[in-house]
Amino acid sequence: MIRLKNINKSYTMGANKLHVLKGLDINIDEGAFVSIMGSSGSGKSTLLNILGILDDYDEGEYWLGDQLIDKSLSEKQAAFFRNQHIGFVFQSFNLLNFKTAQENVALPLYYQKVPRKERAARALEYLDMVGLADWAGHYPNQMSGGQQQRVAISRALISNPQVILADEPTGALDSKTSHEVMEIFKKVNGQGITTIIVTHEDDIAELTNQVIRLKDGQIEN
Amino acid sequence: MFDYDKWQEIFTSIGKHKLRTVLTAFGVAWGIFMLVLLLGAGKGLGNGIAYQFEGDALNSLWIRPGRTSVPYKGMKEGRRIKLDNDDYKFLLDEFEKIEELSGKYFLGGNKVAKYKEIALAYDVQGIHPDGAIVEGLSVTKGRALNYADQLENRKVAVIGEPVVEQLFKEEEPIGKMVTLDGAAYRIVGVFHDKEGERSMRRFYLPISTVQKVYSSLDRLDQLIIAAGDLSLADMDLLEQKTKEALQGRKMIAPDDRRALRVFNMANEYQSFVSLMFVMNGIIWMVGIFSMIAGVIGVSNIMLIIVKDRTKEIGIRKAIGATPGSIVSMIFQESIFITAIAGYVGLASGVGVLALLQGVESEFFRRPEVNFGVVFAATVVLVLAGVLAGLLPAIQASRINPVTAIKSD
Numbered sequence: 001m002i003r004l005k006n007i008n009k010s011y012t013m014g015a016n017k018l019h020v021l022k023g024l025d026i027n028i029d030e031g032a033f034v035s036i037m038g039s040s041g042s043g044k045s046t047l048l049n050i051l052g053i054l055d056d057y058d059e060g061e062y063w064l065g066d067q068l069i070d071k072s073l074s075e076k077q078a079a080f081f082r083n084q085h086i087g088f089v090f091q092s093f094n095l096l097n098f099k100t101a102q103e104n105v106a107l108p109l110y111y112q113k114v115p116r117k118e119r120a121a122r123a124l125e126y127l128d129m130v131g132l133a134d135w136a137g138h139y140p141n142q143m144s145g146g147q148q149q150r151v152a153i154s155r156a157l158i159s160n161p162q163v164i165l166a167d168e169p170t171g172a173l174d175s176k177t178s179h180e181v182m183e184i185f186k187k188v189n190g191q192g193i194t195t196i197i198v199t200h201e202d203d204i205a206e207l208t209n210q211v212i213r214l215k216d217g218q219i220e221n
Numbered sequence: 222m223f224d225y226d227k228w229q230e231i232f233t234s235i236g237k238h239k240l241r242t243v244l245t246a247f248g249v250a251w252g253i254f255m256l257v258l259l260l261g262a263g264k265g266l267g268n269g270i271a272y273q274f275e276g277d278a279l280n281s282l283w284i285r286p287g288r289t290s291v292p293y294k295g296m297k298e299g300r301r302i303k304l305d306n307d308d309y310k311f312l313l314d315e316f317e318k319i320e321e322l323s324g325k326y327f328l329g330g331n332k333v334a335k336y337k338e339i340a341l342a343y344d345v346q347g348i349h350p351d352g353a354i355v356e357g358l359s360v361t362k363g364r365a366l367n368y369a370d371q372l373e374n375r376k377v378a379v380i381g382e383p384v385v386e387q388l389f390k391e392e393e394p395i396g397k398m399v400t401l402d403g404a405a406y407r408i409v410g411v412f413h414d415k416e417g418e419r420s421m422r423r424f425y426l427p428i429s430t431v432q433k434v435y436s437s438l439d440r441l442d443q444l445i446i447a448a449g450d451l452s453l454a455d456m457d458l459l460e461q462k463t464k465e466a467l468q469g470r471k472m473i474a475p476d477d478r479r480a481l482r483v484f485n486m487a488n489e490y491q492s493f494v495s496l497m498f499v500m501n502g503i504i505w506m507v508g509i510f511s512m513i514a515g516v517i518g519v520s521n522i523m524l525i526i527v528k529d530r531t532k533e534i535g536i537r538k539a540i541g542a543t544p545g546s547i548v549s550m551i552f553q554e555s556i557f558i559t560a561i562a563g564y565v566g567l568a569s570g571v572g573v574l575a576l577l578q579g580v581e582s583e584f585f586r587r588p589e590v591n592f593g594v595v596f597a598a599t600v601v602l603v604l605a606g607v608l609a610g611l612l613p614a615i616q617a618s619r620i621n622p623v624t625a626i627k628s629d
Contacts, residue, residue: 045623054539054623075619076543083541094536094626098237111541116226155540 001030001065001162001194002051008059009046020046021057022217028196028210030162033189035197035205038214045167047214048198052086052165053078065162083111087156087193091168093148095140101127101151102136108159126154130184146177153184157193164188166197170204182207231554241529242558245522249559249606250566252515253599256508257570257590263504265577265588267497272586274490276357276416278321278447282460283484284467285443293474302471302480306432306439309349312446315466318459320449323352324441326431332402334424336388343384344423345401347431353379355445356414358425363395363410370409370427377430379410381421404434456487508598515602520609523555527613534617535625544618551614552607559606563599570595 009021020043028034038044049055050062053069062069064085073081082088095104106123114122127133130150140148149169156164166185170178182204189195197208205211213220235242286302309324326347333342348356353365361382370377378399385394394408401424414420432439448459464483465475473480534547574588617625 049621049623052539055621076545079538079541079543082539088539090539090626092626094532094539096533096536098234103233107537108540110226110230111537111543111546113226116229159541 001032002026002028002196003063004060005062006060007047007050007057007062009043009050009055009057020217021050023060024217024219026212026219028194030194031189031192033186033195033209034212035199035208035210036212036214037199037202037205039200041216042214043217044198044214048165048167048196051163051196052088053081079111083108083159085162087159087161087164089149089152089156089164089166089169091171093140093145093152093172095148095151095155097140100137100139101132101143104140104151105154105158108155112159122158123154126158127151129157130154144177145173146180149173149177149181150184153181153188157188161193163194163196166195168198168200170199170201175203178204179207227550227553231550231557234550234554235558241522241526245519245526245555245558245606246562246565248515248518248522249562249602250569252511252518252602253563253566253595254570254573255511256515256598257567257595258573259504259508259511260590260595261570261574261577261588262585263500264590265580265585266500268587268589269582269584270493270497273584274486274493276414276420277486278355278357279486279490280448280451280456281355281486282446282448282456282463283443283486284446284463285482285484286471287479287482289473289477290479291474291477293477294472296472300480302473304441304444304467306441308467308470309441309444311466311470312444312463316446316459316463318448318451318455319446321351321354321445321447323349323355323445324428325352325443325445326428326435326440327442328402328431328435332424334384334388334402335400336397339388341387343401345426345431346423347426347428349428351447352425352428352445353412355447356420357416358412358414360410361413363408365410365412366425366427371429374430374433375427376404376406376434377409377427378406379412379425380408381423382411382413383418383421384424385411451487453487453491456485460485460488512598512602516605516609519559519602519606523606523610524613526555527551527610527617531617531620531625534614535620535622535627538618538622539626544615547618548611548614552611555607555610556603559603563603567595567599 004024004026007021007024011018011020024047036044036047046055050057053073056071064081067081069081096107099107102120102123105126106119109119109122124133124136127136130153132147132150135143135147140151143151170181173181185195185197186207197204199205284304286304289298289300289302292298304324309322312319313322328345331342332345333340348366350366350368350371353360360379366377366379369375378401380394388399389397394411397408398405399408406426412421446463448456451459460483464481467481468475471480530551537547571590574590577588580586
């Protein structure tokens with residue numbers, strides 16, 4: 001599903017060049033449930049951004065399915081891939097505060113030009129899947145952190161992606177809620193969607209089937 | 222290309238960000254409103270002053286005698302200067318450039334005019350036949366006073382339109398006899414004077430008749446010279462020459478300013494024209510500066526809005542929005558808000574000017590705006606605001622969504 005070959009990435013900060021990813025080779029099979037671990041500065045967020053086509057890399061190859069993702073991809077194509085194949089879940093939820101839960105979930109479909117009514121119906125369906133159908137008309141600031149993250153997961157799922165990328169999805173949640181959220185990821189993965197979770201918590205990583213440990217831009221194990 | 226979904230998205234965004242919307246809209250609306258008011262007020266002031274000059278012939282000199290203030294040729298100061306019929310003839314003979322010349326005889330106080338059982342008091346003035354022209358009268362019925370009236374001291378009168386209404390009601394005034402201050406006069410004409418109601422509540426009689434009836438002297442209270450289309454410089458020259466000639470005849474010191482008072486209408490008008498020119502310049506400058514201030518204000522708000530939306534832009538990008546869709550969303554939203562606000566400012570400005578239409582003070586009347594100018598200003602303000610928002614929006618749409626999401 002995902003193949004990374006000798007991925008290198010550096011950031012230039014003033015006069016200093018920061019080599020963040022140092023020749024990563026990673027294979028993730030379709031339907032895998034993977035966590036990427038590492039302390040801050042290990043390069044795990046950069047890796048996730050590259051996987052999510054939110055950032056580009058300097059050297060190597062990144063294959064998403066049969067598609068080579070490289071710099072030749074235009075912004076518009078990148079947007080298309082993000083929209084069609086990848087679902088994002090963030091640590092800080094990143095819902096739009098001025099939209100209801102249902103509207104937030106429906107937003108990716110807006111960019112797929114799905115008609116309004118169908119968007120609303122499907123959003124409700126996906127909210128129901130995470131147990132929040134009754135909260136459809138609420139705004140993010142009227143919901144708890146766990147609820148917001150479940151809304152965010154619904155939003156990531158609605159475009160029926162092949163890959164879910166979650167950046168510290170439990171980072172802002174207490175352990176009970178964290179485990180509830182992880183249950184949902186497990187269910188999502190059960191439907192055959194490749195699920196990749198970035199985390200620095202061991203108990204979260206233990207819940208996944210495969211752990212990739214990063215240290216200083218290289219794979220540890 | 223009406224994309225219902227897109228507008229739905231935009232209206233939701235506007236509805237959920239009322240303060241932001243109101244601030245932007247207020248900036249644009251206020252700028253346009255002030256501009257309309259400013260230009261309208263300037264025009265109203267111009268119209269008001271221009272109105273002061275309406276009615277009388279513009280190229281004219283108005284000469285009134287006074288008292289000498291300087292001893293001259295053995296005569297003491299304080300001597301009363303009198304103009305008379307000889308002066309009138311002298312000016313007429315000596316100065317070819319004078320096209321119309323009229324003396325004026327003022328009867329002090331109002332005189333009672335009687336027709337049938339109605340008796341009302343009116344201002345009465347004696348004028349030469351040219352008087353109707355220099356005063357800018359237009360005869361709307363009958364005829365003006367003529368040379369035959371003047372030569373034969375006829376007891377005839379020309380009256381203003383309001384006098385007809387008050388004295389004759391529905392009756393035909395021409396040919397009727399009116400008793401004025403005890404003597405009977407035949408009404409030969411009715412006139413209209415743009416100067417207004419006050420200048421029309423008046424009887425004009427041949428000056429020779431007035432002189433005969435009231436003083437049997439040949440006194441003239443005023444001499445009015447009209448000189449057709451002489452240039453301003455020629456008018457000044459004429460003013461100087463006639464003044465010198467009259468000073469010579471009356472033995473007045475050349476530097477005596479009180480003995481003859483000459484009012485040069487052309488000169489006054491010219492100073493009004495240059496005053497208006499300067500005023501217009503100031504209005505335009507203030508207008509342009511307020512436009513610039515408006516543009517800066519709106520641009521500022523737009524910058525803040527885009528900054529405010531950076532996170533939203535990042536989120537939208539992460540879930541699949543193309544940079545183009547983001548720019549066009551912000552573009553349409555700001556065009557929509559600023560255009561509506563511009564229209565509101567324009568409409569309320571024009572509305573306030575419409576309310577001021579009723580105001581007719583001496584120096585202010587009929588405020589109006591050049592609609593094209595104001596419309597252009599609105600377009601400029603809207604475009605400037607949109608452009609100001611567009612550039613940062615394009616930038617925001619290009620930055621890495623992760624960076625954008627983390628920016629707050």
